Amino acid sequence: MDATNVTVGLIGAGYWGRNLARCFHQLGVLHTICDPAPHLLAGYREQYPGVRLMPDAATVWDDPSITAVAIAAPAALHFELARRALEAGKDVFVEKPLCLRLDEGRQLIELAAARNRILMVGHLLQYHPCIQKLRELVRDGVLGRLHYITSNRLNLGKFRREENALWSFAPHDLSVILALAGHRLPCRVRCTGESYLNHGVADTTLTTLRFDQHLCAHVYVSWLNPFKEQKLTVVGSDGMAVFDDTRPWPEKLILYRQYLKWADGQVPTPSRSAGELVPVTEGEPLALECRHFLECCRRRQPPLTDGHEGLRVLSVLDAAQRSLDRDGEATEPRPVTGPDAGGAAPPAVAAAGAVAPVAGSNGVFIHPTAVVDPGAQIGSGTRIWHFTHVCAGARIGNNCVLGQNCFVADGVVLGNNVKVQNNVSLYTGVVVEDDVFLGPSCVLTNVTNPRAQVNRHALYEKTVIRRGATVGANATIVCGVTIGRYAFIAAGAVVTRDVPDYALMVGVPARQRGWMSRHGHPLPTPDAEGVMRCPETGFRYREVAPGRLQCLDLDEEAPLPPDLRAGRRPYREFNP
Known part of the structure; x- marks a missing residue:
């Protein structure tokens, strides 16, 4: 260089x-x-x-x-x-x-x-080749959804008087843990420790970080330990990785894949193996x-560990110290971005594909490679997967799932229990109600006549997808239309006009080919009374006016009762 x-x-x-x-x-x-x-x-x-x-x-x-x-x-x-x-x-x-x-x-x-x-x-630990490789494993989903992270940094000496073991040893580990957790601040911190050599200077501390209902971490540091240990363990749903910096280079990073088997689909049993050595290029x-x-x-580019990253670590250290002073009482890290902090979102976060803190994010899972801009509203229980970007101003409800490589623009609204499959982009003007399914690579536009040389940002058209509708894979929804409740857009169809409730739309351009039940089955020919019955549930449907279907047994605005949410039979049983 x-x-x-x-x-x-x-x-x-x-x-x-x-x-x-x-x-x-x-x-x-x-x-x-x-x-x-x-x-x-x-x-x-x-x-x-x-x-x-x-x-x-x-x-x-x-x-x-x-x-x-x-x-x-x-x-x-x-x-x-x-x-x-x-x-x-x-x-x-x-x-x-x-x-x-x-x-x-x-x-x-x-x-x-x-x-x-x-x-x-x-x-320093962020620049260790093994930690860089470990971040790649997490980013690429090799470990699956992260469960917990433990870090031990132990030694005998060097004793300090001006700072305790938490501030002396833990910053490196906290920096790595926050990076693996998607650069989120934990929602709760507890820290306990004891001072043995110098009054008021903790020689050993144990810090617990709770990020959400899925992920927690522990950091144990001490300079009163008979042997040196610098070990970081990351446990996910699909694998575990252990970084042991005291081992020789070829053995520093070990990966354990599929460490569990499920007997009868319910009983977890360990799948023990020696693990595989992860090749890492040696470097100081x-x-x-x-x-x-x-x-x-x-x-003139932001460093990996710039001031914003340092401030996030400092916020956790501050919370841990407050907890330590209160004998392990739970504390919350003070904010590092937003109006209360007097600062904007760090540019390095967006560049690295990291995740900004989201207010009220209980139960939210955000993959470390996803980007959630400050100001986005994410409902509880929502999961956001690899390489998805949610812009500031987007509103996402509870228990939604956003698959890989998705984009949600400023102003987009998603209701509760919305399933967005891989490679879907939702642009400004899109409103999606509850219980909607958007299939892989479906397209929703927001300008009827786009031109690269003409700025039409002020002319975005509104597209509404009503409760319970399904949009199939690779389907295209031209902007400005409304997809009715429980309508079913077949894979590859191109919708150019409003779609009635329960309509089955097929082809290019899409044309109605019948009616779909609320459980996603084509409805048969009406009987003598004009009633059509869902072959799965037996619910009755009738065309109450030309082009308007109504379910006689359920309110279209109401969610399904709990006993009807689990599908009894798939579509292929009726159409082998």
Whole structure:
């Protein structure tokens, strides 16, 4: 990588600053090292003879030849040093945590945006090749729906007095867990711990994160443990993955596929196997992290662990510390985006295909590769799958399912229990009522006469799909029409006009070929009284006016009774 236009001033020559100095020097960008301790600077004189050694950080602020600053000072100094660097027009890399207070973190993000500067947080684990591979496994659905994540970071020493084990060890793990969970903040945090060596400084903590009814995580950190352990376990519905950073490279990441079998379809039994080694290209995480920072400075692009990502981790640390102070009482992370936080959605979230927090998202599952913009309303129990994008201003009801590669535009309204299959785009102007089924790759337009060179955004036409209707695979619905209740649009049909309730529409253009029952079966020829009976349920239907069918046994506006929701027989039993 060509990074000749970036020069780095390093502030902090202690334990971790030594590692940063080595990496930046190897990359050919280390210009100055600052530290007020003369004995620390002396250790660099022979090792890096061409690097300037200074006791005062003001030297870095005032030197226009230094374009970027790396901060490896104590966490209590992060805010002030990063603020001074940004005000001096420097790009900033700051070791974890971003700072110690949420309001200070927001100030740094706003200052970096105002000065058009890069702000990156040193969440080192995110740059580990095994973690990058693990994110790919989750993104590609190899593990299925995530159930829980556990992380243990244990060792004997190094003991701290200025920060507890939570703030010293947990930021890396929290950063990874939030990324695997789709960059959502947990809805509830609990943390317990004890102080044994120094009063008020917890030597061991156990933090529990609850994201929704499906996903939780645990982070156990301690510097009072007889052996070193750095292990992350991710358990999903279809597989488990274990990252053990203490193992040699070929054995660091192991995948266990299909670890369960279901006897008689109901009884879970373990399917034990040795697991498979996941091949990962070896690389030093710190060197990769430093290289990423330089590349972001050169290309002016948001880092993977930018200020917004650092603020999300800081919000969880803040919640965990409040819980720790209250002996494990449940807390909620304070918001990091929206009007209460004074900030906009982080651009890196959308670029990475991540998920923004959604208010009132109890029971909501959002796949890590999906994008839900802040401001979207998502009802409880709704599931949003791979690579789907829901825009701000969209309203989605309860218990909906959005399959892979779907798009929901601003202003789209979906009712409850709507099933949207893969590769469906819903544009502004679409209103979908309850219990609607949209088949794979069906198309709903919103402009009758689109032209690329003519802007017709103000002319979007409204398309309404009424309760219980079905739109088959690859069908096209021309904008401005209304699909009636429980209508059935056959696969591949092209609908160009309004469709009555219960109508069966087939062909191009679509024409009515009969009537469909509420359970999705073609209705037979009327009897002498003009009544047609559903072959599955026996419910009676009659054409009460030309082109208007009515169910005589159920109210069209009412949902099905619970005992009728499970289909008794499929369509093929009546049409073999």
